[in-house]
Amino acid sequence: MAKFSKKRQIFGHVLPWILPSLLFVSWAVFSRTDRVPGYLVPKIGQVWETGVLYLVGSPGGGPYAGRFLGDVTSSLVRVGLGFGMATVIGLPLGILSGRLPMAERGLSVFINGIRMVPGIAWLPLPIVWFGIGTKTAVFLVTLAAFFPVYLNAFQGARQIDPLHVHAGAMLGTSGFRSILCIIVPGAMPHIVTGLRLGLGISWAYLVLGELTGVPDGLGAAIMDARMLGRVDMIVVGIIVIAFIGKCSDFLLVISLYGLSKSARRMT
């Protein structure tokens, strides 16, 4: 029994890596056959070299050499600002709408209408308002991250068991304290989901915002590589975004677990 359980444990650790490994091996085999030209699917070795140069190369060693730190810093600032604003606006509004029917009535039609507009349709407007640059990217990230944060906070606050609110009131917690002590902890599983989805979509919209012609950032590097026909650099950019995105999600979860008992115990 113990042997079986240990095997299962090992399989559990291996399982998440099976799909990426399969993808990696297929890519390696596929690119070696030369059936597809290198400008469509680059060879692994070429991507590796470009990646290393991008990460640790010295400026002047090529168009992307040593740009990593600057690009990542710019992108992180844009995601941080956009996601932060979406959280500051979306969380309280979501909780308010979830608890007050009048707030829900006042907001839901407007928010659900805007939610249906795809990001690409919004793009020209911030360009006209803010011009090309950080402000446009931050606007797009804020807009994109707002909806999952708002909707999940709304759903979480709405499904709070009325008995918990009653119990809180009789135990000396009402009004604003009830929001802090009962509603937010009770809605935490939904809030965590909303924040994680919001952060994920922030990275997607960041790339969209940076495709407009900003000089730095991971999206800008990818767009630049497309113009120069450097598919290897596009792949490097994609891998870097996936890695940084995963790390930021991990940090978000760890921070929420550290800050909130209910996040730690209920998710």
Add this chain to the structure above:
Amino acid sequence: MKPDTSIERIEQNARLEVHKLAKAFDVHGCLRPVLKEISFSLDAGEFVCITGRSGCGKTTLLNILAGFLLPDSGTVKLNGKIVNRSGPERCMVFQEDALFPWLTVWENTAFGLQRLGFDKTTIHGRVTRLLDLVGLVSFENHLPREISGGMKQRVALARVLVLQPQILLMDEPFSSLDTETREEMQDLLTTLWAETGSTILFVTHDMDEAVLLADRILVMDRGSIAEEISLSAVRPRRLPFDLPQKGFY
């Protein structure tokens, strides 16, 4: 400093007066009266059971007394003062599990004391004492999802008794428990009541339970009190298994 573990007896001055309480609910556009000008009173330290069929208005009455609902007319007075909002002097133990799932047994029990601004020594002393009384000291770090239904109701009881409420309202708190656990909880409640001197209003649809626990039984029917029964039998009232139950009441 030695922690204060004493559970003081409630001062014998909690008198609850319910005067012509009425409540109706709008059901599909039609106003359906649930309480029809109910009046009764509870003396300090009294154990009163309210019983009656499902839908006769027991839970609505308790929700109004706890301050969760406002009546359409009538008043609720505690020690002569009208009460219309919930507060720690009138605590309720619910039928369903109402523990906060993100807090441990200890944290759930201490929640009210912390919110009301008690000092750490008092909180530690009272919570430890109550968890000891309900037999859950060894489970103090467990989350509600990690304990059984009976244990959850014990925590719910400890969570309100720790505040030393003047009136304890209980809405069919043992109805979802198995027979053995229910009997254990009934005995525990009787012991705690004797120890704390709380005034208890206990809602149940089980007449046997009402007879076992109460000093007085109010029988409700369609929103009114149809009958009032006083019981003077000495406690403990539970018979051993080998004695015939027939004729006991």
